Amino acid sequence: MKELVIGIDIGGTFTKFGIVDSEGNIYAEGSTPTDPFEYVHDYLAALCSEIKKQESTIKEPFKIIGVGIGAPNGNFHKGTIENAANLRWKGIIPFADLFKKYYNVPVKLTNDANAAALGEMVYGNARGMRDFIMITLGTGLGSGLVVNGDLVYGHDGFAGEIGHVNVKKNGRKCGCGNRGCLETYVSAPGIKRTVFELMADDHLGSHLVNYSFAELTSETIYEAAKMNDPLALKAFDITAQILGAKLADSVAHTSPQAIFLFGGLAKSGSYILEPTQKYMEESLMGAFKNKVQLLQSGLMDKNAAILGAGALIWKDSVA
Amino acid sequence: MKELVIGIDIGGTFTKFGIVDSEGNIYAEGSTPTDPFEYVHDYLAALCSEIKKQESTIKEPFKIIGVGIGAPNGNFHKGTIENAANLRWKGIIPFADLFKKYYNVPVKLTNDANAAALGEMVYGNARGMRDFIMITLGTGLGSGLVVNGDLVYGHDGFAGEIGHVNVKKNGRKCGCGNRGCLETYVSAPGIKRTVFELMADDHLGSHLVNYSFAELTSETIYEAAKMNDPLALKAFDITAQILGAKLADSVAHTSPQAIFLFGGLAKSGSYILEPTQKYMEESLMGAFKNKVQLLQSGLMDKNAAILGAGALIWKDSVA
Numbered sequence: 001m002k003e004l005v006i007g008i009d010i011g012g013t014f015t016k017f018g019i020v021d022s023e024g025n026i027y028a029e030g031s032t033p034t035d036p037f038e039y040v041h042d043y044l045a046a047l048c049s050e051i052k053k054q055e056s057t058i059k060e061p062f063k064i065i066g067v068g069i070g071a072p073n074g075n076f077h078k079g080t081i082e083n084a085a086n087l088r089w090k091g092i093i094p095f096a097d098l099f100k101k102y103y104n105v106p107v108k109l110t111n112d113a114n115a116a117a118l119g120e121m122v123y124g125n126a127r128g129m130r131d132f133i134m135i136t137l138g139t140g141l142g143s144g145l146v147v148n149g150d151l152v153y154g155h156d157g158f159a160g161e162i163g164h165v166n167v168k169k170n171g172r173k174c175g176c177g178n179r180g181c182l183e184t185y186v187s188a189p190g191i192k193r194t195v196f197e198l199m200a201d202d203h204l205g206s207h208l209v210n211y212s213f214a215e216l217t218s219e220t221i222y223e224a225a226k227m228n229d230p231l232a233l234k235a236f237d238i239t240a241q242i243l244g245a246k247l248a249d250s251v252a253h254t255s256p257q258a259i260f261l262f263g264g265l266a267k268s269g270s271y272i273l274e275p276t277q278k279y280m281e282e283s284l285m286g287a288f289k290n291k292v293q294l295l296q297s298g299l300m301d302k303n304a305a306i307l308g309a310g311a312l313i314w315k316d317s318v319a
Numbered sequence: 320m321k322e323l324v325i326g327i328d329i330g331g332t333f334t335k336f337g338i339v340d341s342e343g344n345i346y347a348e349g350s351t352p353t354d355p356f357e358y359v360h361d362y363l364a365a366l367c368s369e370i371k372k373q374e375s376t377i378k379e380p381f382k383i384i385g386v387g388i389g390a391p392n393g394n395f396h397k398g399t400i401e402n403a404a405n406l407r408w409k410g411i412i413p414f415a416d417l418f419k420k421y422y423n424v425p426v427k428l429t430n431d432a433n434a435a436a437l438g439e440m441v442y443g444n445a446r447g448m449r450d451f452i453m454i455t456l457g458t459g460l461g462s463g464l465v466v467n468g469d470l471v472y473g474h475d476g477f478a479g480e481i482g483h484v485n486v487k488k489n490g491r492k493c494g495c496g497n498r499g500c501l502e503t504y505v506s507a508p509g510i511k512r513t514v515f516e517l518m519a520d521d522h523l524g525s526h527l528v529n530y531s532f533a534e535l536t537s538e539t540i541y542e543a544a545k546m547n548d549p550l551a552l553k554a555f556d557i558t559a560q561i562l563g564a565k566l567a568d569s570v571a572h573t574s575p576q577a578i579f580l581f582g583g584l585a586k587s588g589s590y591i592l593e594p595t596q597k598y599m600e601e602s603l604m605g606a607f608k609n610k611v612q613l614l615q616s617g618l619m620d621k622n623a624a625i626l627g628a629g630a631l632i633w634k635d636s637v638a
Contacts, residue, residue, distance in 0.1 A: 073606070082606070131474040145572060147471050147478075154466075154574025155450040156610055164604035165568045176604050249484045253464060253572045255473025285483035285495050287392070287401070291475055 007310030012086035068312030070115030113142025119308025125298030137265035206231035244279025326629030331405030387631030389434030432461025438627025444617030456584035525550035563598025581616035
């Protein structure tokens, strides 16, 4: 009988899931909204009912051998979701335990960037690598560190949160409550904030002056950069400068073979990769120069979040 | 027959060694100068002859089962010493292999801060901890990261070098060739440079105005701080501010249970620990606040470097 795993990616608005095998083939997938549910119990009932519905579409005999979940503020050690800013369920939610009432199989949970790192290791460009860093550039900046072939969870289960290291004293206000966090500069909203700061500060002729703050997206900035828009190009350069300098710090910590960029902003390809590599090299100490590859994720067009969540189960059962 | 290990700590001026058992008891110890030897072969012959001499003083029957070495720019994966700034032997020295000509047992080598981290784990205050960071504050700032109970060596064997992360753009000149590295501010020479910067900048009444740059030591600054010397107190505060902010970055990477300070500057106890903890907490994101202990090493008065080097062998044979 085919062994399958349920991979779940919990976002603030939507939850996506897939039923996947150890090679990353998705046998069925679906989604359910996250935010209408005030109580986590109601949410779980709706989600699991939707999963059962999709399971029924699979034609061959199969067995669910585990559930992997990527969730904001997911604690791997405890299987809990703790004080997630973008979810309605406050406090500490024993999510894995609650889920076991629906599926009595191993249920593992971690944050979304850690899940993406696992996906990269099992299905993406990090196959065979024992030391690498995954950076997800979406509405925030997430990070997953792999050391000696294992994800770094840390003492409390929350390791790998470099989106919230400080890059500027009294810098931009962050959703976490602090100011000057890396993700306020390096993320889809971060580069937009940089564009608006540049418009306020300088006289760079740009087509982007026609967009409101609410309208502008990182895709539009990328499209403008491709047309040699000077403001867009400068915004990418500033973003890369801040990211490159901080990645040099990360290299000094774990000395990875490669750093992967994933997510919306990473789709800008060489506009973000090349200057970031340049600025990272400038900041690295001699022993680390010209050793670390900066690469795009191998899962850019795949459902990395679901595959990565599933990999929480596959990594141990395959190894 | 008693099983013993040779632990060796290679410094730019002196090399110290000890013959130790798995409990950290030192059966014999000695030292030999490092810097007179232009050729590593001559140095090795002198060192091993001195070790043999000390071995002969051990009264009970014993067997040497391994050699652990802490060395500047030591590469754990390859057993090499690579381009060490404070040693005369340039290029890449296959030190572990050369050593095996004298002792045909397992020979392991890493940098001195990693060896100190192992010493803390096996004999010091980190016993039982699976995730911690060791910071050595001597003439430089060294670091060793322990994740999931193992030292982080990284892809190239050089991980854990946070002494050279940048803390100030175009800041102080560092021995590594860059400017603004953490260790130019946080180390024994670093706090001295801060004292001299403060004397140049401000009018703080201080007894330290009577010292030349060549004369002043971090111990003198500590003694002055204990007498409430305002300049010394301010220098400790500035040092702690820079260290605390960077330790917050390290916590975001590996989320350790504790961070240990070791070495000359760490002997200043609460003068460095308390303000560093305060500034670290200010910089940490919410999820990490009030979780990470900042502690003095448990090996302050012991020969940590030798014990730590020996632990390179004992860690694996005991585990």
